[in-house]
Amino acid sequence: xxxxxxxxxxxxxxxxxxxxxxxxxxxxxxxxxxxxxxxxxxxxxxxxxxxxxxxxxxxxxxxxxxxxxxxxxxxxxxxxxxxxxxxxxxxxxxxxxxxxxxxxxxxxxxxxxxxxxxxxxxxxxxxxxxxxxxxxxxxxxxxxxxxxxxxxxxxxxxxxxxxxxxxxxxxxxxxxxxxxxxxxxxxxxxxxxxxxxxxxxxxxxxxxxxxxxxxxxxxxxxxxxxxxxxxxxxxxxxxxxxxxxxxxxxxxxxxx
Amino acid sequence: xxxxxxxxxxxxxxxxxxxxxxxxxxxxxxxxxxxxxxxxxxxxxxxxxxxxxxxxxxxxxxxxxxxxxxxxxxxxxxxxxxxxxxxxxxxxxxxxxxxxxxxxxxxxxxxxxxxxxxxxxxxxxxxxxxxxxxxxxxxxxxxxxxxxxxxxxxxxxxxxxxxxxxxxxxxxxxxxxxxxxxxxxxxxxxxxxxxxxxxxxxxxxxxxxxxxxxxxxxxxxxxxxxxxxxxxxxxxxxxxxxxxxxxxxxxxxxxx
DNA sequence: CGTATACTTGAATTGAGTCAATAAGTGTGG
DNA sequence: CCACACTTATTGACTCAATTCAAGTATACG
Numbered sequence: 001x002x003x004x005x006x007x008x009x010x011x012x013x014x015x016x017x018x019x020x021x022x023x024x025x026x027x028x029x030x031x032x033x034x035x036x037x038x039x040x041x042x043x044x045x046x047x048x049x050x051x052x053x054x055x056x057x058x059x060x061x062x063x064x065x066x067x068x069x070x071x072x073x074x075x076x077x078x079x080x081x082x083x084x085x086x087x088x089x090x091x092x093x094x095x096x097x098x099x100x101x102x103x104x105x106x107x108x109x110x111x112x113x114x115x116x117x118x119x120x121x122x123x124x125x126x127x128x129x130x131x132x133x134x135x136x137x138x139x140x141x142x143x144x145x146x147x148x149x150x151x152x153x154x155x156x157x158x159x160x161x162x163x164x165x166x167x168x169x170x171x172x173x174x175x176x177x178x179x180x181x182x183x184x185x186x187x188x189x190x191x192x193x194x195x196x197x198x199x200x201x202x203x204x205x206x207x208x209x210x211x212x213x214x215x216x217x218x219x220x221x222x223x224x225x226x227x228x229x230x231x232x233x234x235x236x237x238x239x240x241x242x243x244x245x246x247x248x249x250x251x252x253x254x255x256x
Numbered sequence: 257x258x259x260x261x262x263x264x265x266x267x268x269x270x271x272x273x274x275x276x277x278x279x280x281x282x283x284x285x286x287x288x289x290x291x292x293x294x295x296x297x298x299x300x301x302x303x304x305x306x307x308x309x310x311x312x313x314x315x316x317x318x319x320x321x322x323x324x325x326x327x328x329x330x331x332x333x334x335x336x337x338x339x340x341x342x343x344x345x346x347x348x349x350x351x352x353x354x355x356x357x358x359x360x361x362x363x364x365x366x367x368x369x370x371x372x373x374x375x376x377x378x379x380x381x382x383x384x385x386x387x388x389x390x391x392x393x394x395x396x397x398x399x400x401x402x403x404x405x406x407x408x409x410x411x412x413x414x415x416x417x418x419x420x421x422x423x424x425x426x427x428x429x430x431x432x433x434x435x436x437x438x439x440x441x442x443x444x445x446x447x448x449x450x451x452x453x454x455x456x457x458x459x460x461x462x463x464x465x466x467x468x469x470x471x472x473x474x475x476x477x478x479x480x481x482x483x484x485x486x487x488x489x490x491x492x493x494x495x496x497x498x499x500x501x502x503x504x505x506x507x508x509x510x511x512x
Numbered sequence: 513c514g515t516a517t518a519c520t521t522g523a524a525t526t527g528a529g530t531c532a533a534t535a536a537g538t539g540t541g542g
Numbered sequence: 543c544c545a546c547a548c549t550t551a552t553t554g555a556c557t558c559a560a561t562t563c564a565a566g567t568a569t570a571c572g
Binding site: 214 | 550551552553
Binding site for chain 2: 517518519520521
């Protein structure tokens, strides 16, 4: 696996008044939304455009954690690997997601492109300076971190307490909801990652993932249009299968 | 399970110049460390002392998320429960740890006392105001959130890719390191939580946890002094068993 | 000091993993 | 455009680690 190359893709025009961020497709969804249009130039000054092809790494576990990234296009995976090669994908990232949050001096995980991706790269030090100028920006980052934490806890429930079928059902529903939040098509899902990736994310083997897909297909809950495109035919039954109602009203809570 | 009662334990002396926080045992470890001694009164003004007895809840999943807590003494667990009762403990908390980070209007998990605990309760809104006055405080909270995120990712690796024995070994080592960071005794560990709690944290059953303890004991890697007190006899072998070296240097990374 | 709870241990079961073979894509170059 | 090689996905047969079920034992507590 090779490190991705840096391309200064959309050339900036020095005299330009409007920041290119103003036209960004994820402008309203990511941390950038914390800044007013007039303030965006502060971001433009410290950003570098990056483009990385499928399979290549944005950074490796152990690399100095010097940057924060905003994914603009494509899909990325974040992985941790044990000494003997067992791999865990702690999350998939889609446009507007932030990658690289770390308190340590090094990244505790690697980040790799699933599809071709383009990202905005911000030096952490420069961002830190902007936090002083624009407290709203830091608040936004804190909010993102907190949301990630909540998602991580859901994933722990999934990994520790759900069956293989429930895991896959939950995963599909999560992707569907995330797709809906971005743009469209909650029911026709594009799954850019391999079965192996899905397995490494759900704590399963490739074979188990495949078998669960087949089971869902035979139950006519989903349709496999292609290996990487599925249609959710019966969302209600998929939700019932997901073991969720993740948060449930505890009976004892109602008594009080 | 009942909600804990609020006790105004260590009575404040109104005329007192020094904040009681100055004498706090976790003063240097928690978010409070972001403030200078002279600034501590700002915290004192918004804090409430809480004490909760074993088994009682600090708050429930679904409760309005109005407070942030700093655990001063004892041990607490954070749980999520599925509709059919399956439970996952996403984390155990010890003195100086922060509980209640949430972006949502409600808590996404409940928090319960394992032992008798005492905590500082801060209204989130009031804290938010302090963030404006003391940016270092917000930075500290962001730093805590980021650390929690890293810990959550480690836990995902554990849940998704480690065997029962590796899970228990990792858990014991983590507790040991956390105990060391606080005060003392890295090798004589006090485990306040039940085997069932440990199981619900590691994605195992009570029986499996018990069997793994027995196995470690028979291998003379640990000694079971009492059900809740163990001694680590051979840290090296415990580490080898933990499957860790959690981050490993990827061979491919070295090539570059 | 007795009773409820928590912990340990053993035997039987099973859900997911492993191993192995086939099928379906994907891409490359002739 | 097709043939070949290669990767990825599916399916089946078998295995095994962890669960479930079932005692039994220790521990804590009123």
